[in-house]
Amino acid sequence: MALSVAPELRRKHRRNRLRTLGFLSPWLVGFSVFFAYPLLATVYFSFMHYNQIKEPTFVGLRNWTYVLTQMPLFGPALWNTLWLVVVMVALRVVFGLGIGLLVTKIKSGVGLFRTAFYIPYLAPPVAATVAFVFLLSPGSGPVNEILSAVGIGSPPTWFNDPAWAKPSLVMLSLWGIGDLMVIFMAALLDVPKEQYEAAELDGAGAWARFRYVTWPSITPIVMFAVVTGVVQTMQYYTQALVAGKLASGISVGPGTVIQPGYPDHTTLTVPQLVYSLGFQNFNTGAACVLSLVLFAIAMAVTSLLMRKRAGLLTAED
Template identity: 80%
Template sequence: MNRPDPARRVRLRRRLRTAGFLSPWLAGFGVFFAYPLAATVYFSFMHYNQIRPPTFVGLRNWSYVLERMPLFGPALWNTLWLVVVMVTLRVVFGLGIGLLATRVKLGKGLLRTLFYLPCLVPPVAATVAFVFLLNPGTGPVNGILSALGLPSPGWFTDPAWAKPSLVLLSLWGIGDLMVVFLAALLDVPREQYEAAELDGAGPLATFRYVTWPSITPVVTFAVVTGVVQTMQYYTQALVAGRMASGVSIGPGTVVQPGYPDHSTLTVPQLVYSLGFQNFNTGAACVLSLVLFALAMSVTALLMRRRGGLLRAED
């Protein structure tokens, strides 16, 4: 009779112990990610109006979304535009303000507090305030621009200025990134700055060869999380479009998103409109999967060891 291998029993106990520690995460992953993803894939091949049982329609939903849906192109373009422009400017401004906060000696605590305070404002309240401030007829911003003899844009009522207005709104709440970059900048060893100063390196050379290599992982984190969040951009664009349109919203009122002229329409808004206003669950699931694939592709591109933001040794 063969006796059980003691080493195998030890390995089994370790695996069971590891599985026990991972069980909360595994349960959460299965319930909140794996199952919804599998259900989304399943319903993308079904005709389902959330009332009658789903019926299999093959690739009809995919064909409709990718070939015949008129708003898919504008929504995808707006989402990608916001990803490129908004994420880039937020990272640049957040890093710049973080650098400024490390240089200021007098009142640095007050400065950091003032930059972080806008992050505490709820997104809906911040968007309503911005729409009021940038109102082309009664807003104080255009009043100041007119008094200075400068052109007064239409902001949220002009298709050419609607997305830049949303970018300004996101830059106003840049304090979250400022805190992240500030922590990374303060963590750079002072000895490296002293060595660079002894070698005669200027500010640009010091930033390039000392600061940037040290904060690259944090920049990668900021870019990746920014891309994922902007791919899900919904509340601010929807509230800004509805407020700028002047349409009163009440019980039973259905307002199509994207005002003005679909310039603020994003893919998440289109998903909600299809799934919960038009009860076209299959097409909404197709859009969700397209958005998921884009987010995963961009994230994988940014996280590459070579060619991405991360260096090979990180």
């Protein structure tokens, strides 16, 4: 009897495994095609000399040595990217949470304020950047005209000033804060009102209620916002490139090749450098090395944030 049951159990387990693989197959195909294969190909080409025309030839660590020790723009691009990750992500989280708190406390006209803060996020990145560069134009922009009218004699030149170029990009990102505002609003409205009532009965003030009631409830959402913000900012490309081209005043036509990073490479990011190397200079090996360095940094930062000792998650989360 036992001998006849064993084959039946094995067939049942096999059917269960095949059924599980069937349900997982869309994810497995997507993971293999869109992540595993590109990652392995990037590692492969990082050890090759490949100009996208001739067959790749093995060069060992030459691409790595060139990028890490000899490429003059690697340092500025990496510094700009990390600066944007630290400053832009932090300010977006704080600003998004602040706007979410503000909108949830408004008694009337909530829909109007929510729409007003969310609409800028819907603007396409290129169109939003073009509008922002126009507003901050040092010669004819309305922002500098207003600053001059209120008594500021020499307002900043914004995207034309190396000291103000990255802060101007941060201001642009804060202008489109609607996505984080909506996420934080949903988290804030999900906090049980009974906890606020109990805290008020215990005499807790506004700051105490936020610290001991609101913050523990929204820490998973804060973690989500920080991690996704880091990943997105590591890929920061369009806004910095468009702002630099427009601020430089160089007309763009067919066949025009403009080096990114204006002014003085202060808006140059690693993704821009990857594109410039891989698709303008046809140095695929060096571009793959930069991509792997960016991937390693993103994974390291994300792993650090995901650790519970980073302080964003409590032990029970």
